[in-house]
Amino acid sequence: MTAVVQTDRLTKRYGGARGIEDLSMTVRPGEIFGFLGPNGAGKTTTIRTLLDLLHPTSGSARLFGLDSHRDSRAIRARLGNLPGDFSYEPRVTGRAALEHVAALRGVRDLRRADALAERFRADLSRRIGDLSRGNRQKVGLIQALFHEPELLILDEPTGGLDPLMQEEFLAVIGEERDRGATVLLSSHDLDEVQRACDRVAMVRDGRLIAVEDVAAMRARAHREVSVRFAGPVAAAELAALPGVTDLRTTADTVHFHVSGPIDPVIKAIARHEVGDLEVTRPTLEELFLSYYRAGTA
Numbered sequence: 279m280t281a282v283v284q285t286d287r288l289t290k291r292y293g294g295a296r297g298i299e300d301l302s303m304t305v306r307p308g309e310i311f312g313f314l315g316p317n318g319a320g321k322t323t324t325i326r327t328l329l330d331l332l333h334p335t336s337g338s339a340r341l342f343g344l345d346s347h348r349d350s351r352a353i354r355a356r357l358g359n360l361p362g363d364f365s366y367e368p369r370v371t372g373r374a375a376l377e378h379v380a381a382l383r384g385v386r387d388l389r390r391a392d393a394l395a396e397r398f399r400a401d402l403s404r405r406i407g408d409l410s411r412g413n414r415q416k417v418g419l420i421q422a423l424f425h426e427p428e429l430l431i432l433d434e435p436t437g438g439l440d441p442l443m444q445e446e447f448l449a450v451i452g453e454e455r456d457r458g459a460t461v462l463l464s465s466h467d468l469d470e471v472q473r474a475c476d477r478v479a480m481v482r483d484g485r486l487i488a489v490e491d492v493a494a495m496r497a498r499a500h501r502e503v504s505v506r507f508a509g510p511v512a513a514a515e516l517a518a519l520p521g522v523t524d525l526r527t528t529a530d531t532v533h534f535h536v537s538g539p540i541d542p543v544i545k546a547i548a549r550h551e552v553g554d555l556e557v558t559r560p561t562l563e564e565l566f567l568s569y570y571r572a573g574t575a
């Protein structure tokens with residue numbers, strides 16, 4: 279299966295300044311691929327290079343197997359793009375903007391744009407310049423989506439959207455994937471990434487530091503266990519079990535991490551009188567932070 283997006287040691291420097299460095303990644307057909315990283319990490323630079331708005335200093339990018347620069351016209355017809363700073367001629371209405379984009383794309387039917395406007399509660403009769411950031415973003419999303427592109431490239435798509443609209447957005451891109459589209463989105467919102475994405479790439483200081491399957495990452499994560507003992511505290515016994523780490527005791531309670539099977543731990547605890555038990559997994563945010571911290575050494 280041809281990768282929808284493939285970069286090979288993609289590098290973009292701004293004069294001497296770093297943009298992105300040696301970035302190689304693959305976005306597979308039909309996946310929602312998240313692009314995550316702190317401010318200035320290189321997410322927008324990568325996206326703008328894919329869209330041929332910036333020229334790579336070295337390395338290459340292919341979309342649908344086509345060269346991002348040489349074949350940019352053919353690529354453009356197959357994708358929908360929401361830039362991070364979506365703006366449009368401020369004097370025109372949302373509807374006029376969409377009609378213009380439709381004409382450029384050779385699309386006549388605006389029914390899907392209307393349906394999306396209804397879902398996002400976007401008022402297309404107002405002038406773009408009079409809209410709030412969130413409402414302008416809705417017009418940006420509609421123009422990226424209404425022609426049912428094969429690939430959606432969305433730079434911080436939910437910036438400025440209220441939680442209700444953020445939910446609607448997640449539903450819409452889920453439907454896009456169901457109809458076979460591929461989605462590449464950048465985000466700062468870990469919860470959003472966790473809910474929306476199949477895989478996520480993490481970038482820091484212009485470099486790719488990890489690409490992970492979101493579900494596998496969660497499944498692999500250790501559990502955090504706290505046991506309050508009603509009788510004697512069985513700390514040493516628990517510390518000796520396979521997979522148990524980071525054990526510490528506070529008064530009558532033992533806290534530790536477990537990686538791998540939890541059954542031996544449960545059986546060991548069950549031999550004692552237990553006052554309370556709590557088992558949780560770290561949040562995705564904690565998992566991501568551990569990646570970034572690991573890379574700072």
Ligand SMILES: Nc1ncnc2c1ncn2[C@@H]1O[C@H](COP(=O)(O)OP(=O)(O)OP(=O)(O)O)[C@@H](O)[C@H]1O
Nearest residue numbers: 292295296297315316317318319320321322323324
């Ligand atoms: N036009 C430019 N001229 C010089 N340096 C630039 C330019 N655009 C971006 N950079 C630099 O490239 C690096 C990557 O920036 P980029 O905007 O791609 O990051 P980002 O991950 O999208 O950040 P954010 O989350 O803040 O949007 C930063 O160090 C930034 O200062």
